Amino acid sequence: xxxxxxxxxxxxxxxxxxxxxxxxxxxxxxxxxxxQVIRKYGYPAESHTVVTDDGYLLTLHRIPHGRKSVYNSTxxxxxxxxxxxxxxxxxxxxxxxxxxxxxxxDLGYDVWLGNCRGNTYSRAHxxxxxxxxxxxxxxxxxxxxxxxxxxxxxxxxxxxxxxxFYVGHSMGTTMFYVLTTMRPEYNDKVQFMVSLAPVxxxxxxxxxxxxxxxxxxxxxxxxxxxGTGEFLPHNKIIQWLEKVGCQLVTIEKQICEGxxxxxxxxxxxxxxxxxxxxxxxxxxxxxxxKTILHYTQEIQSRKFQQFDTGCRKDESGSEECKAVAEYDxxxxxxxxxxxxxxxxxxxxxxxxxxxASNLKGEVELIRIPFAKFNHIDFTWAIDVYDLVYKSVINNxxxxxxxxxx
Numbered sequence: 001x002x003x004x005x006x007x008x009x010x011x012x013x014x015x016x017x018x019x020x021x022x023x024x025x026x027x028x029x030x031x032x033x034x035x036q037v038i039r040k041y042g043y044p045a046e047s048h049t050v051v052t053d054d055g056y057l058l059t060l061h062r063i064p065h066g067r068k069s070v071y072n073s074t075x076x077x078x079x080x081x082x083x084x085x086x087x088x089x090x091x092x093x094x095x096x097x098x099x100x101x102x103x104x105x106d107l108g109y110d111v112w113l114g115n116c117r118g119n120t121y122s123r124a125h126x127x128x129x130x131x132x133x134x135x136x137x138x139x140x141x142x143x144x145x146x147x148x149x150x151x152x153x154x155x156x157x158x159x160x161x162x163x164x165f166y167v168g169h170s171m172g173t174t175m176f177y178v179l180t181t182m183r184p185e186y187n188d189k190v191q192f193m194v195s196l197a198p199v200x201x202x203x204x205x206x207x208x209x210x211x212x213x214x215x216x217x218x219x220x221x222x223x224x225x226x227g228t229g230e231f232l233p234h235n236k237i238i239q240w241l242e243k244v245g246c247q248l249v250t251i252e253k254q255i256c257e258g259x260x261x262x263x264x265x266x267x268x269x270x271x272x273x274x275x276x277x278x279x280x281x282x283x284x285x286x287x288x289x290k291t292i293l294h295y296t297q298e299i300q301s302r303k304f305q306q307f308d309t310g311c312r313k314d315e316s317g318s319e320e321c322k323a324v325a326e327y328d329x330x331x332x333x334x335x336x337x338x339x340x341x342x343x344x345x346x347x348x349x350x351x352x353x354x355x356a357s358n359l360k361g362e363v364e365l366i367r368i369p370f371a372k373f374n375h376i377d378f379t380w381a382i383d384v385y386d387l388v389y390k391s392v393i394n395n396x397x398x399x400x401x402x403x404x405x
Contacts (some may be wrong), residue, residue: 029093029278029281030277030278030280030281031281033121034061034087034088034089034092034113034121035047035061037089037092037093038061038063038092038101041067041092041095041096041102042067042096043063043066043067043096043102043105044063044064044065044071045061045062045063046061046062046063046064047059047060047061047062048060048061048062048154048158050150050151050154051126051150052117052146052147052149052150053146053149053150054142054146055125055126055127055128056117056122056124056125056146056147057122057124057125057126058114058115058116058117058121058122058147058150058151059088059115059121059122060112060113060114060115060151060154060155061088061112061113061115061121062110062111062112062113063101063102063105063110063111063113064105064110064111065105065108065110066102066105066106066107066108067096067105067106068106069106069108071110073159073160075108075109075110075159076108076109076110076161076164076165076400077109077110077111077112077155077156077159077161077164077165078104078109078110078111078112078164078165078166078167078396079112079113079114079151079152079155079164079165079166079167080100080101080104080111080112080113080114080167080168080172081114081116081148081166081167081168081169081172081175081176082113082114082115082116082119082169082170082171082172083168083169083170083171083172083197084170084171084287084291084292084295085231085283085284085285085286085287086119086169086170086282086283086284086285087115087119087120087121087282087283087285087286088113088114088115088121089282089283089285090169090282090379091113091379092113093275093278093279093282093379093380094272094275094379094380094384097385098382098384098385098389100167100379100389100392101113103385103389103393104393104396107393109165109396110159112151112155112164114147114148114151114172116143116147116171116175117138117142117143117146117147118135118136118138118230118286118287118288119285119286119287120282120285120286121285123286130230133229134229135229136229136230136288136289136290137229137288137290138288138290138291139288139290139291139293139294139307140171140174140175140178140291140294140295141178141182141294141306141307143171143175143178144174144175144176144177144178144179144182145178145179145182145183147175148175148176148179148186149179149183149186152164152166152186152189152190153189156189162189163188163189163190163191164189164190164191165190165191165192165193165194165396165399165400166190166192166193166194166334167193167194167196167392168193168194168195168196168198169196169197169378169379170196170197170199170346170347170375170378171199171291172196173195173196173197173198173199173200174199174200176193176195177200177304177327177329177332178327180331180332180333180334181327181328181329181331181332182327184331184332184333187331187332187333187334190334191334191335191399191400192334192335192336192337192395192396192399193334193335193336193337194336194337194339194392194395194396195336195337195338195339196339196378196379196388196392197339197340197341197344197346197347197375197378198338198339198340198347198352198355199295199346199347199351200298200304200327200329200351200355201298201302201303201304201351201354201355202295202298202299202302202346202351203299203302203350203351203354204348204350204351205299205345205346205348205351206345206346206348229288229289229290230286230287230288230289231284231287231288231289231291231292269372269382270370270372270373270374270377270381270382270383270384271376271377271380271381271382272380272381272382275380279380290307293307294307301324303324303326304326304327304329304355304358305324305325305326305327306324306325306326306327307324308324309322329355329358329359329360330358330360332359332360332361333360333361334361335361335362335363335364335399336359336361336362336363336364337363337364337366337392337395338352338355338356338363338364338365338366339366339368339378339388339391339392340352340353340365340366340367340368341367341368341370341373341374341375341377341378342367342368342371342372342373343371343372343373343374344373344374344375345374345375346375347375349367352365353365364395366391368387368388369387370383370387373387
């Protein structure tokens with residue numbers, strides 16, 4: 001592990017030492033919330049608070065219409081769900097021409113941006129404080145079973161529609177697969193689902209996160225012992241990186257860029273460096289350690305399964321080991337488009353194809369036609385509109401004709 005870290009640092013240093021010229025740029029979007037960014041670019045923004053059946057208070061952000069139009073009830077609702085350690089800002093960071101939320105709003109859709117429990121906009125509970133480890137006792141399983149049903153029901157109730165379109169990125173796809181397998185009645189509330197960098201099976205992950213998988217039990221024990229349920233809280237170090245370390249000096253910018261690539265896959269050609277401070281200003285947005293552990297279990301087991309609580313000693317001192325249930329993907333009936341990339345180190349092509357083979361409903365497997373396209377490019381790439389969103393929009397329009405308000 002130590003040798004890997006050293007090699008990573010040396011690699012980043014080697015590829016980053018090009019020049020140390022100081023740059024005086026500063027992106028004001030760093031300090032803005034999602035609604036503030038939306039309004040800055042001339043779009044209407046709303047915030048809705050939704051309470052889950054297990055007491056979490058979630059914030060939904062809404063763009064009810066585009067810049068040059070007004071709202072009407074016939075607009076089809078589309079829900080966009082972010083990935084791990086992210087927030088609703090994922091969908092508005094790349095500017096009006098390249099952010100999916102703005103594009104859909106201008107095309108006549110009623111756009112809703114989810115925020116999963118524990119992130120910047122959903123850090124509240126009816127009885128628990130974020131200082132209470134019990135607040136963080138959740139993974140993507142609870143997000144799928146509790147968060148998405150509450151948000152989907154809220155959206156359909158407000159818009160008076162029977163169905164919506166769902167677009168998920170990374171963990172936003174995992175949550176959806178959990179929802180529609182554990183609560184299959186929600187298949188009837190979604191017209192069509194777009195999976196960007198879909199994550200279910202993770203046996204072929206290339207990202208260094210795979211190195212954590214064998215130590216998941218140790219991480220769980222340490223986290224429990226220290227009472228630290230939150231993973232990568234947005235602390236002073238991150239704030240320094242976003243406002244100083246990743247903005248002023250070119251070498252530091254390149255190191256920050258390299259740290260992102262070493263997790264998601266290298267693609268300097270599609271990465272817009274001017275967005276880096278804004279991305280770091282919003283990410284990490286908050287996540288539970290248990291969510292990270294659940295993903296490491298997926299890597300280790302090579303299965304799409306529920307959280308493994310491990311073996312526990314009963315009152316007699318004997319170890320009791322419960323079987324871990326797998327998610328039954330055959331229960332998913334929503335038409336799904338799976339968008340994947342060759343250079344995605346987290347949602348690898350073999351794993352995505354394995355997912356496709358386990359889905360029994362209508363499935364379309366779509367490869368991004370750019371060899372270096374990586375995991376984060378699905379939301380922040382320079383050419384994301386041409387490479388991804390044109391196809392996404394066409395797919396939504398194709399399925400929209402069957403939508404009944």
